Amino acid sequence: MTRCLHIDNKGQQCPQEAEANSAFCSAHEAPPQIGFRLAAWRKFLFRVAALILLLLILLQAYVLLKVALG
Ligand SMILES: [Zn+2]
Numbered sequence: 001m002t003r004c005l006h007i008d009n010k011g012q013q014c015p016q017e018a019e020a021n022s023a024f025c026s027a028h029e030a031p032p033q034i035g036f037r038l039a040a041w042r043k044f045l046f047r048v049a050a051l052i053l054l055l056l057i058l059l060q061a062y063v064l065l066k067v068a069l070g
Contacts, residue, residue, distance in 0.1 A: 004028055 004014035006028035016025035 001017045002023070004016045004018045004025035005023045006014040006025070008014070014025060014028055016027065018025055019029065022029055
């Protein structure tokens with residue numbers, strides 16, 4: 001088994017053993033956190049896009065009603 005590659009702010013390597021399929025221990029596993037952040041950012045972007053589309057449709061409906069009712 002290899003040691004976790006995480007280095008703390010004092011410059012010391014983590015004493016824990018790394019996970020079998022990873023270079024870090026379970027406490028310092030970095031890749032899943034980055035993946036999670038990316039997924040959260042994507043979700044936020046989709047929500048903003050959906051909100052803009054909804055506002056555009058509502059605005060068009062409002063203008064259409066205004067014209068139709070004189
Ligand atoms: Zn560690």
